[in-house]
Every structure is written in C-alpha cells, then in structure tokens.
Amino acid sequence: MKRVMVVEDSDSMRAYIVGALEGIMVDVVEASTGFEALKQIPHNPVDLVVTDINMPDINGLELIHFLKQHPHTRNIPIIVISTERSQEDQERAMEMGAVDYLVKPFNIETFRAKVNQLLEGTENDQNG
Amino acid sequence: MAEWPNQGDVMGLIGRLEDLPVSDIIQIVYLSRRTGVLEIKKRNNIFRIYFIKGGLVFAEKNVHLGIDELLLSTNKEIDPAFIQQAQAVHAAMPERSMGDILLEMNVCSPADLAKTIYAQIQELAYEILQDEEGEFSFDLRDRLTSTDIGYSPDKLFKQSGIPPDKILTRSGEIGIIKEIRDTLVRGKEAFKAGAQVAPVTMTEHPEEEGPAVETVPAPEPPVEIEAAVEELPPRQPAHTILVERETALIPTDIDIHFRPKDESPKLFGKFSLLSKEGEQVTDLGYNLCILEGDPLLRVTLKRIFSKGGFKVYHYNQTQTYLSKVRELLEAGEPSVLVLGISNTLQAREIESALRDIQGMQDSQPPTVVIHPGLDPRQHHTSYLSGADLVMVRPDLTTMSVKASEEVLNTFVEDVLIAVQRYIQRLPEFTERQKFHDIAAKERLNRSLTLLKNLIFELANPEDKTQVGLMTLRMAAEYLERAVILLVKDEHFVGIGGFGLTGDDVPMNLRVRNTVIPEKEESIFSQVSSTLKPHRGKLRRTKWNEYFLNQLGKIFPNEVVLIPVVARGKLIGVLYGDNAEFKRPIGNTDGLEIFLSQAGYAFEDVIHSIRWKGVS
Numbered sequence: 001m002k003r004v005m006v007v008e009d010s011d012s013m014r015a016y017i018v019g020a021l022e023g024i025m026v027d028v029v030e031a032s033t034g035f036e037a038l039k040q041i042p043h044n045p046v047d048l049v050v051t052d053i054n055m056p057d058i059n060g061l062e063l064i065h066f067l068k069q070h071p072h073t074r075n076i077p078i079i080v081i082s083t084e085r086s087q088e089d090q091e092r093a094m095e096m097g098a099v100d101y102l103v104k105p106f107n108i109e110t111f112r113a114k115v116n117q118l119l120e121g122t123e124n125d126q127n128g
Numbered sequence: 129m130a131e132w133p134n135q136g137d138v139m140g141l142i143g144r145l146e147d148l149p150v151s152d153i154i155q156i157v158y159l160s161r162r163t164g165v166l167e168i169k170k171r172n173n174i175f176r177i178y179f180i181k182g183g184l185v186f187a188e189k190n191v192h193l194g195i196d197e198l199l200l201s202t203n204k205e206i207d208p209a210f211i212q213q214a215q216a217v218h219a220a221m222p223e224r225s226m227g228d229i230l231l232e233m234n235v236c237s238p239a240d241l242a243k244t245i246y247a248q249i250q251e252l253a254y255e256i257l258q259d260e261e262g263e264f265s266f267d268l269r270d271r272l273t274s275t276d277i278g279y280s281p282d283k284l285f286k287q288s289g290i291p292p293d294k295i296l297t298r299s300g301e302i303g304i305i306k307e308i309r310d311t312l313v314r315g316k317e318a319f320k321a322g323a324q325v326a327p328v329t330m331t332e333h334p335e336e337e338g339p340a341v342e343t344v345p346a347p348e349p350p351v352e353i354e355a356a357v358e359e360l361p362p363r364q365p366a367h368t369i370l371v372e373r374e375t376a377l378i379p380t381d382i383d384i385h386f387r388p389k390d391e392s393p394k395l396f397g398k399f400s401l402l403s404k405e406g407e408q409v410t411d412l413g414y415n416l417c418i419l420e421g422d423p424l425l426r427v428t429l430k431r432i433f434s435k436g437g438f439k440v441y442h443y444n445q446t447q448t449y450l451s452k453v454r455e456l457l458e459a460g461e462p463s464v465l466v467l468g469i470s471n472t473l474q475a476r477e478i479e480s481a482l483r484d485i486q487g488m489q490d491s492q493p494p495t496v497v498i499h500p501g502l503d504p505r506q507h508h509t510s511y512l513s514g515a516d517l518v519m520v521r522p523d524l525t526t527m528s529v530k531a532s533e534e535v536l537n538t539f540v541e542d543v544l545i546a547v548q549r550y551i552q553r554l555p556e557f558t559e560r561q562k563f564h565d566i567a568a569k570e571r572l573n574r575s576l577t578l579l580k581n582l583i584f585e586l587a588n589p590e591d592k593t594q595v596g597l598m599t600l601r602m603a604a605e606y607l608e609r610a611v612i613l614l615v616k617d618e619h620f621v622g623i624g625g626f627g628l629t630g631d632d633v634p635m636n637l638r639v640r641n642t643v644i645p646e647k648e649e650s651i652f653s654q655v656s657s658t659l660k661p662h663r664g665k666l667r668r669t670k671w672n673e674y675f676l677n678q679l680g681k682i683f684p685n686e687v688v689l690i691p692v693v694a695r696g697k698l699i700g701v702l703y704g705d706n707a708e709f710k711r712p713i714g715n716t717d718g719l720e721i722f723l724s725q726a727g728y729a730f731e732d733v734i735h736s737i738r739w740k741g742v743s
Contacts (some may be wrong), residue, residue, distance in 0.1 A: 104234035
C-alpha cells in the first residue's frame with residue numbers, strides 16, 4: 001500500500017487532511033512539524049508528502065528544499081497546502097519542487113483526485 | 129471599602145440593574161480584570177456576556193449560538209460546505225473550539241471572525257443598554273477556555289478581549305442613530321398616511337419627528353476590529369450611554385448579593401475589586417510582595433509588575449504579608465517589597481513591619497512605601513524605618529473612570545521604573561544577568577540555524593565523506609562524550625568519537641577498536657530491535673561492561689543511544705554521555721533530527737570504510 005505523509009502543525013487541519021485521505025487506500029503518516037517529518041521519513045519511506053507552508057521550526061518550503069536536495073528523497077512528489085493565495089507563493093513552491101499547490105479550504109474530491117493521480121505516477125515510475 | 133467576598137474559590141454576585149447599571153458592571157469587571165459570565169434577565173430575555181480578564185469576548189441572547197452558525201448567518205460569502213467540513217472536524221475533535229478550527233482550515237479569516245464577534249457583542253450590548261430594569265448575576269470564573277466561548281480571543285484581539293469602552297461608546301452611537309432612524313421611519317409612515325409634519329434635520333435632536341427621504345443605516349463595525357480599535361484616537365461622541373461620570377470610581381453604597389457557586393443566593397457583603405488573597409500570578413525573576421489595602425491599586429500593581437517580569441504576591445493583611453516576606457527572604461529569593469499606607473494608624477503598623485523586615489536574615493530588600501499624603505515628616509519616618517523610596521498615593525476620588533485608570537496606570541508604571549532601575553544596580557542582579565546571558569548564548573549555539581546548516585551540509589553529496597565528523601560536531605553540542613558505531617556484518621563497529629577517557633589513549637583510537645556483536649544482549653541490540661533512542665542507565669551485561677571499559681576509565685551515570693536509520697534499516701548508533709562532570713543529559717531533539725538525516729549519508733559511508741578488527 002502506498003504511504004502518504006501529512007505534515008501540518010494544526011491538529012484540526014491535519015485531522016481534516018487525514019480524514020480526506022481515508023477515502024483512498026493509502027497508509028497515512030502524520031507529522032506536526034517539518035523536523036518531525038525529516039525524522040520520520042528515514043524510518044517510514046513515503047510515496048507522497050502533503051505539507052503546509054507555515055509551520056514552526058522549519059517551514060514547508062524548507063522541508064521541500066531538504067527533501068529535494070537529498071538523492072534518496074528528491075523524487076518524492078510533494079503537494080503544498082497553504083492559506084497563501086498569491087500567484088508568487090504558488091510559483092515559489094512549484095519552483096522549489098512541489099508538484100501541486102492547494103489553497104485552504106479546498107475541495108476534498110479535488111484533493112483526492114490529485115493524490116490518486118500522483119500516486120499512480122509514482123507507481124508507473126517504479127514499474128518503468 | 130466593599131470587597132469581593134473571600135468565601136470559596138469561585139464566587140458569583142447578583143443584583144438589580146436599578147441599583148447598578150449594566151454599563152457600570154461592565155466597567156467594574158473590566159477595571160478589576162475579572163473573568164466570568166454576566167447574565168442579565170430583562171423583558172423575558174436572558175443575555176449573557178462573557179469576559180476574560182475584563183475584556184468582552186462574546187455575547188448571546190437566550191440560546192447559545194455557535195460561532196459557525198453565527199458566521200454563516202452573518203457572512204454570505206462563506207461556503208456552507210466548508211462550514212460543514214469544519215463541523216465534521218469539530219465533531220472528531222471536540223476539545224478544539226469551532227473558531228480555532230475555522231481559522232486553521234482557513235474557512236474564514238481572523239478579521240472576518242473578529243468582525244462577526246464584534247458585531248454580535250455590539251448588537252446585544254445595544255439591546256442590553258436600552259433600559260435599566262432587570263436582574264443581573266455575575267458568575268466569576270477562574271478561567272474561560274476557547275471551548276467555553278467558541279474561539280480563542282488571543283488569536284483575534286490584542287488584549288484578552290474587546291475593551292468595553294469601545295463597545296459602550298459604539299452602542300451609544302448606534303442607539304442615537306437608531307433613534308434617528310426610527311424617528312425618520314415614523315415620519316415617513318406618517319407622511320405616507322398624509323399627515324402634515326414639519327421637516328427636521330438629523331442632528332442633535334433625535335426626539336423630534338419629521339419626514340424622511342430615506343432611512344439612515346446603522347453603522348457597520350470597524351473592519352480592522354482590534355487593530356482599528358487600538359490605533360484610532362478615542363471617540364468623543366456627542367451622545368453616549370456611558371458618559372464619563374464625575375463620580376467616585378467604585379460604588380460603595382450599593383448592597384450586592386454574592387453567591388458562592390452551587391449555593392443558593394445569600395447576602396455576603398458589599399462589592400469591590402479585591403483579588404484573591406495571596407494569589408500567585410507569574411513565575412519570572414524577582415518576587416514582588418505587595419501589602420496594599422486599596423484593591424484597585426493592588427490589582428494594578430499586580431498587573432503591571434507581572435508584565436514587568438515579576439512574580440507577584442499581594443496581600444491586604446500585614447501578618448500574612450510578613451509571613452510570606454519572611455519565607456521568601458529565608459529561602460534567599462530576591463524580592464522587592466511594596467507597602468501601601470492609607471492612614472496614620474496603619475502607618476505605625478507598616479513602619480513596625482518595615483523594621484521587622486530589616487531584621488530578617490540581615491536582608492534589606494528594595495522597599496517602596498506608598499503614602500497617602502505629602503507630609504515630609506511621615507515620609508522621613510518611613511525612610512528611617514527602612515524604605516528606599518517613598519511615593520505619594522494618587523487621589524482618584526474626584527476623577528472620572530477613564531482618567532482614574534490612566535492616573536493609576538501611570539503611577540504604578542512609575543513605581544515599576546524606579547524599582548527596575550534600583551535592582552539593576554544591585555550586584556546580585558548583575559551576576560544573575562551574566563548567568564542569564566551565558567545560558568541564552570548556549571541555547572543560541574544549539575539553535576535551529578546550526579541544525580539547518582548541518583542538515584544542508586549533510587545533504588550535499590560532496591560532503592558525504594565528512595558525515596562522521598559532522599555528526600560528532602553536532603553531538604558535541606549536546607554531550608561531553610560521544611562515539612559512533614556502524615552496523616557491518618552483524619556487528620557494531622566503532623568509527624570515531626570524542627571526550628575524556630581517563631588515560632592517554634584518545635577516544636577516537638579506543639572506539640575504533642570496539643566491536644560488539646549485534647545479536648548478543650547489550651544496549652546496542654536493544655536499540656537495534658526497537659529502532660528507538662534509549663536514555664537512562666545501562667544494565668550490567670557482558671557487552672555493556674565491555675563497551676564502557678573500551679571507552680576508558682570514566683563511568684557515566686546516564687547514557688543516551690540514538691539509532692541512525694535509513695529506509696527503515698538500522699545503519700548505526702550514536703552513543704553519548706556526560707561522564708566527565710556527571711551532568712544530566714539535556715534535550716537531544718536537535719541531535720535526533722540531525723541523525724535522522726545522517727542515516728542516508730552513513731549508508732554510503734559504510735561501503736567506503738576499511739573495517740578493522742571485525743571478527
């Protein structure tokens with residue numbers, strides 16, 4: 001089963017995202033900070049990361065930077081979920097390596113569709 | 129002086145609005161920084177106003193309306209589907225308030241939520257202030273949580289809530305405008321009915337009736353709510369319900385019924401602003417011991433000195449005060465004393481107390497005495513008794529509510545400035561400050577910046593051969609001794625380390641000759657099976673003893689072992705201790721985070737190591 005990591009410091013938002021993922025057949029790993037995500041990934045390799053931007057210690061953009069720098073994690077697709085609506089923020093996240101950017105609050109069905117699409121992509125990569 | 133009753137921890141009070149108008153109750157609660165719920169029964173309606181530390185945080189009429197329902201009913205731009213999603217999260221996490229969930233999910237902005245709450249309080253305040261007949265009860269609480277009121281006020285408002293003068297003033301304005309509007313509507317209806325009515329202008333005579341071309345809408349609440357409230361100059365409306373009254377600050381001649389929680393109403397006494405006896409407020413730096421009979425001054429001293437970093441104890445009885453001062457001085461805790469004198473009789477008692485304090489433990493804590501008058505002879509006596517500073521109590525009796533609050537705040541801030549300057553010159557303060565600076569510097573050294581930089585370095589492919597050194601460099605921030613062992617062919621093999629060994633053989637050399645079988649019982653096999661850090665003592669096993677002996681002749685009280693993992697597989701273990709000075713091992717979160725990233729790099733390093741002594 002594919003594994004998705006949700007990185008979000010807000011308990012309620014994390015619960016919401018995890019709840020949304022319950023409709024898909026995936027294992028969900030939760031992290032409340034960027035550092036916690038970095039700590040967990042070596043123990044629980046993941047197929048997709050869904051991360052908030054504004055978090056304590058390291059923020060979502062720094063997390064993307066860390067993951068994209070490292071050869072073992074640079075191919076993990078990352079979806080950013082943020083309150084920031086500006087085009088600049090979205091472009092910055094995409095430039096750093098995010099594959100998608102959703103603005104809170106978002107439609108659950110849209111989110112699930114994107115996750116499914118990206119997980120299928122990782123499957124194809126592995127098969128290919 | 130009337131007082132809040134002392135019986136029980138949680139008290140309430142009840143009374144009639146004819147005796148104490150709502151605007152006065154709200155101001156009193158605000159000035160005394162009380163937390164609780166004011167319930168008002170009038171015209172078959174029940175209103176509730178929620179206060180946190182004197183600030184208004186919520187209001188409701190008859191039924192409890194959730195923040196989500198309120199938001200949905202007042203803000204048409206919000207998608208009900210998102211509200212439903214927030215409700216589902218709230219159902220799963222009832223311990224979180226709906227307001228917090230709505231904000232975290234970005235269903236609405238803090239400004240939108242603040243505007244909605246402000247408007248709700250405003251609307252009901254206007255209704256409550258319409259007439260002054262009815263009953264009230266104030267349920268004093270230790271605290272109101274975000275789940276009690278539906279949101280976290282500190283996320284929306286600069287203070288604990290909305291200062292009542294903003295609401296009361298605004299309600300006054302709304303009241304006037306509504307009166308004008310009603311008048312105009314009546315005029316319009318009369319005009320339609322064909323009545324002959326003389327035209328009037330909408331100025332200072334709202335009671336006059338006249339025809340209207342169009343109605344005047346009620347003003348919208350400020351958009352930036354608290355920011356706007358704080359930054360705008362105070363309004364000076366022509367008509368307000370709360371006017372600055374040239375009366376005494378606290379009503380002393382009104383009987384109010386106090387009711388302990390869960391007891392039937394009962395007469396206890398009169399009403400004032402007294403805080404709980406001996407209440408401890410904060411836990412910072414110096415202690416401040418206040419002996420003051422005037423509750424308003426005492427509360428203001430407590431509030432402002434708490435913000436100034438003092439741990440405040442406040443009393444109105446000399447003996448209990450002296451007992452606390454003695455306890456603090458005997459414990460060697462740095463303390464500042466403030467003693468208030470309100471009359472000649474009390475002056476003798478205070479001077480006697482001062483002399484007692486001077487005799488305690490040869491201690492001479494900085495002491496401020498507040499006198500009721502300007503008589504230099506009385507001041508002189510206080511100085512002779514041991515006071516370091518004498519100040520004159522401000523006379524608030526002829527001032528308006530607002531002016532008296534300002535004067536009181538200014539006076540207490542002056543006391544704070546004088547005390548701060550005094551203690552900054554004390555030798556022990558300088559020493560404490562030095563210690564504080566060193567500790568802060570140490571914390572800074574372990575800051576996230578270092579961690580981030582090292583993780584960045586670690587991820588750089590060119591630096592992979594340096595991963596062992598970088599790990600030890602990071603470990604040196606947390607531990608007096610540390611060694612790294614990597615897993616190779618079912619053995620833990622030492623690759624490097626640092627720290628005192630107790631002899632001439634350096635740690636680096638010692639650890640490179642250390643090999644422990646992975647399957648044999650040891651602390652390493654335990655970490656290997658759990659993949660979790662271990663902190664504590666070492667069990668006495670053959671391989672644990674072997675390992676400690678390998679490190680030298682110094683033995684630790686406490687050890688920490690952190691696994692290095694990559695892709696779910698154990699790559700190695702970092703061992704550390706503070707054997708040299710036997711200090712307890714502090715928080716190693718940063719080190720653990722670093723090691724979590726080091727796993728991949730170590731994985732590559734393993735293949736390039738020339739193994740020595742593996743058997």
